[in-house]
Amino acid sequence: MRRLFEPPAPRLIEPSWNHGRFLDLWSFIHLLTGALLGLAAWWLGIPLARTFLIVVGLATLYEVIEILLQVSEDAENVLTDIIVTSLGSALAWWLASTAHPGTVTAAWTFASIVVLDAFLFSLGWRHYLKKKLYGG
Numbered sequence: 836m837r838r839l840f841e842p843p844a845p846r847l848i849e850p851s852w853n854h855g856r857f858l859d860l861w862s863f864i865h866l867l868t869g870a871l872l873g874l875a876a877w878w879l880g881i882p883l884a885r886t887f888l889i890v891v892g893l894a895t896l897y898e899v900i901e902i903l904l905q906v907s908e909d910a911e912n913v914l915t916d917i918i919v920t921s922l923g924s925a926l927a928w929w930l931a932s933t934a935h936p937g938t939v940t941a942a943w944t945f946a947s948i949v950v951l952d953a954f955l956f957s958l959g960w961r962h963y964l965k966k967k968l969y970g971g
Contacts, residue, residue, distance in 0.1 A: 840913065842909060843856050843909045843910075844912065852963065855912065857912065857915045858915060859912070860959065862915070864955050865919040865920040866919050866922070867948055867951060868923065869890060869923025869924040869925075869926075870926065871952065872886070872889075872890050872920075873890070873926065873928035873931070874928070874945050876889065876928055878931075878941065883925065886925070887921060887925050890921050891917065891921045893920075894916065894920035894921060897920075898913045901913075906963075
């Protein structure tokens, strides 16, 4: 029977695509994804508290799906991913509500974050798939 979580990662912070116990390069993707969700919620007029709860739920669902797909991490990393995603959304929502960007600025900001997030996501998945393929 497969374990639900992996044993704790050896390093608290891992400056690579390997999983750290708390933070790793994947944390940037979680932060940016949270920021996208926060900007979208702000744009749609969803209040901050409701945005935060929705994002916590979505991030938790994503982590459950990763577990079901056997993309294993240790429990601390899963919890940190949910926290970082949620904080990213709250920070982006708050910054947008404070700065009151115009439509064009908000759209360019959103698009820029999408491009950066997608680029980092592709790098991370390429590393993950190579690791799975070559057993490293």
